[in-house]
Amino acid sequence: MTITRKQFLMFAAASLAGAAGAKVVSGAEVVREIGKKDGKRWAMAVDFQKCRWDQGCNQCSAACNRTHNVPNLPNKAQEVKWIWKEKYQTVFRQESDVVNPTLTSHPLSLLCNHCSKPACTKVCPTGATWKREEDGVVMMDWHRCIGCRYCMAACPYGSRSFNFVDPRPYVANVNPEFPTRTRGVVEKCNFCEERLAKGQIPACVENCSERALTFGDQNDANSDLRRLLASRYAIQRQPELGTGPAIYYLI
Amino acid sequence: MRERILIFGGIAIFLVLFTYPAWHAKAASTRANPPKLQLPVDAKECVAPISSMRAAHMQLLVDWRENAVRNGVRRVHASNGKGYDASLTRTCLGCHSRSEFCDKCHSYSGVSTPSCWQCHNESKPVSGRVQ
Amino acid sequence: MIENALAGNRKYWLWISALLVLIVIGALFYMRQLTYGLGVTGLSRDVTWGLYISQFTFFVGVAASAVMVVLPYYLHDYKQFGKITILGELLAVAAVTMCMLFIFVDMGQPARVMNVLLHPTPHSMMFWDMVSLSGYLLLNGVVAFTTLSSDRKGVATPHWVKPFIYLSIPWAVSIHTVTAFLYSGLAARPFWMTAVLAPRFLASAFASGPALLILLILVLRRTTGYDPGAAALGKLKTIMTYAATISVFFVLMELFTAFYSGIPEHREHFEFLYAGLDGQSGLVPWMWVSVILMVAALSMLYSPRTRVGNQVLAASCVCIFISLWIEKGMGLIVGGLVPSALGSVAKYQPTMPEWGIVIGIWAIGSLMVTVFYKITVGVRSIS
Secondary structure, three states: OOOOHHHHHHHHHHHHHHHHHHHHHHHOOOOOOOOOOOOOOEEEEEOOOOOOHHHOOOHHHHHHHHHHOOOOOOOHHHOOOOOEEEEHHHHOOOOOOOOOHHHHOOEEEEOOOOOOOOHHHHHOOOOOEEEOOOOOOEEEOOOOOOOOOHHHHHOOOOOOEEOOOOOHHHOOOOOOOOOOOOOOOEEOOOOOHHHHOOOOOOHHHHHOOOOOEEEEEOOOOOOHHHHHHHHOOEEOOOHHHOOOOOEEEEO | OHHHHHHHHHHHHHHHHHOHHHHHHHHOOOOOOOOOOEEEOOOOOOOOOHHHHHHHHHHHHHHHHHHHHHHOOOEEEOOOOOEEEOOHHHHHHHHOOHHHHHHHHHHHHOOOOOHHHHOOOOOOOOOEEEO | OHHHHHOOOHHHHHHHHHHHHHHHHHHHHHHHHHHHOHHHOOOOOOOOOOHHHHHHHHHHHHHHOOHHHHHHHHHOOOHHHHHOHHHHHHHHHHHHHHHHHHHHHHOOOHHHOOHHHHOOOOOOHHHHHHHHHHHHHHHHHHHHHHHHHHHHHOOOOOOOHHHHHHHHHHHHHHHHHHHHHHHHOOOOOOOOOOOOHHHHHHHHHHHHHHHHHHHHHHHHHHHHOOOOOHHHHHHHHHHHHHHHHHHHHHHHHHHHHHHHHOOHHHHHHHHHHHOOEOOEOOOHHHHHHHHHHHHHHHHHHHOOOOOOOOOOHHHHHHHHHHHHHHHHHHHHHHHHHOOOOOOOOOOOOOOHHHHHHHHHHHHHHHHHHHHHHHHHHHHHHHO
C-alpha cells in the first residue's frame, strides 16, 4: 500500500490535533464540590469604631506581616500589603458624611474580601487563584502564577499586590513556618488558611487587642460572627458589583 | 587534493571535540567523584524507599505540593504506613540539609537547581554523618 | 525565498543593522528586567498595566486590520486589492508576533507562560486571547507563506488555502473582540466596562491598520517600485477615513455618558486623561495631541480641497496612526487604572528600560515586515 506525502501529512496533523485535544480535555479544571455539605463560609466583621489605627496601633497588619513574611518595601508605589489601613471616607466614598460625621475620618482595615463570586478568580488564565468551595477562601497558588496581574486589574477592592522585586531582602525576620514569595507573582491575604487548617483563627484577629476583628462562619447561624452581625448594622464594600464580599464593616 | 586533507582533517577535529565529554575522563585517568552527602542522623528511613526517591523525588515533591496547595491535603501517608506533613521545609528539611544534601547532587550532576528555594525556607541546620 | 531578503542595497542594510542594534539593546534591557523584576519599570500597585500592555492592545488592532484588505478581495471580488492582501497578511503576522512579545515581557514569571495552555481556563478571557492570537498567527502565516510559495513557483495558489483565508476573516474580528473583552468585562474598572469598547476597538483598528499599511505601501513604492495601484490606495484611504470617523464618534459617546450621568467613578477617568486629577496631569498633553492630530487628519481627509488625490495621504496616515496609538494605548490602559479602586491617583511614567524593551519589540516587528516585504517584492517581481 502506498500513501502519498499529502496523506501522510494529513494523518500526522490529525493525530497531533487529537493528542492535543485529549490533553486539553483532561487538563481542564474540575470544579471541586467537596465540602459542599459542610457549607462553611469564613467571614470577618470589622468593628472599626474600636480600631485604633489613628493612635498608632498596627497590631493586625504587624501580625499578618510577621506571620506571612510580607516584605516592607521602600518604594511605596510598588508596596506589598495584605491588610492595611484606610480612612472610612476613602473606602466608602459615596456614603453621605452628614449622617455621622465622626465616622468619615475613622480608619479601618482593608483586606481581601474573599468574595463568593470573585472577579479575580474569573479572570485568572492559569487557575493560580481560585475559590475553595468548602469554606469560601480565595486561594493563591504561587507555583502556578505567571504574574500577568489580570487579577489585580479585576479586583474592585485593590486587595492584591505584585512582587515587583525579590521580596526576601525586605523581610526583616523570616518566619520559617511560612514561605516567602518570589518576584513576579501576585499575592494577597489568604485568610490565614494554613492557620485555619490547624483550627486557629487568623493572625490579625488574634492580635487585635481591641477585639475589633471578629472571625467566623457566616453560614453558621449560631456563630459569634452572625450574632454580632444581627446586633449591629453592617455595610460592605461595593456590594452592587455582585461579588459577594465576606468582610463586613460594622456601623 | 589539498582540500580533501583539510576537509577530512576538519571532520576529525570536530569529532574529537564533539566527543570530548566521553573520552576526557578516561584520558585524564580520573574516576568520577560523586559528592559526599551528609545523611541525616536521627531518621532511619525516608518517606519513600531510597530507590524510588532517587528516581522520582521531584515528582513526589510536585505531587505533595499540588495536593497541599490546591486540595488542602496537608497530611500524607507514606508507603511505610507513617504519616508525614507534606511540607518541604518541615518534613524534608527537617532531616536533610539543603546545602549538604540537595545542592551537592544537583550541582554535581548539573541538574538545574530547583526554584524551590526562592520561596521556601530552610529549617535549622542539621548535623549528620558524612557518607 | 529568503534569498530575496539577503540581497539589498546600502540603505537596506543600514536599516537592517539599525534594527538589529535596537533589538540587541532591547534584549539587554529585558535581561535586566528578568534579573531584577518588573521593579525596573514605572509600574506600581495601582497602575499594574502600562506601556507593555498598551502596545499589545494597540497592535492587536493593527493585526486585525488585515481583514480590511482580505474581506473585499475574497468576499466581494474587489480585484484592485490583489497586490495588497499579501501585504496585509504579512503585516498581521508581524503585528501578532509583536503582541505576543509585549505580553511576554509584561509577565512576572515568563518561564511559566505555558501554564495558560497546560491548565486551560475557559472562564478567563486571557486564555481565549492566547488561543485566538496563536491561531491567527498560524492562519496568516500559512496563508501568506503558501501564497508567496505559489507565486514563486509561478502557479496559482492551491484550493485548500481558501478555507483558511475565509476563516481568517471572522478570526480577525474575534481577536480584537476578545482583547476588548479582557477589559470590558471587568466590573472593577468603569472606564473599561462599556459595551462600546469592542466596537470602539474594531473601529480604531480599521483606521490605524490601514493607516500603517498605506504608509508601508508608500515606502515600498518609493524604494522598490512595487505599486498596488491608485485605486487600491484610494480605497484603503476611504476605509481608514470612515473607520477613524466612527472611532471618534464612539469616543464622543463615551464622553457623553460619563459626563452627563456624572457618576464619579465613570467621570474621573476622563477628567484625569483630559484635564488632570489630584495634581496628576502627565497624560493631559498627550491626550490633547491625540485629539489635535485626529482633527487635523479628518480635516485633511474630508476637506474638499484635499480629499481627492493623494497629496495629504501620508500626512493624514501619520496623524491618524499616532493619534490612535496614544488614545488606544496609554490613554486606554492608564486611563482605566487611574484613579484606582480606592480613588487614589497614582503617577505612572515609563522608565528607560521599559522604553528600551518596547523599542526593541517595535524593531523586531519592523525587521519582520522589512524581510517579509522584501521577499514579497522579490518573488512578485520575478513572476
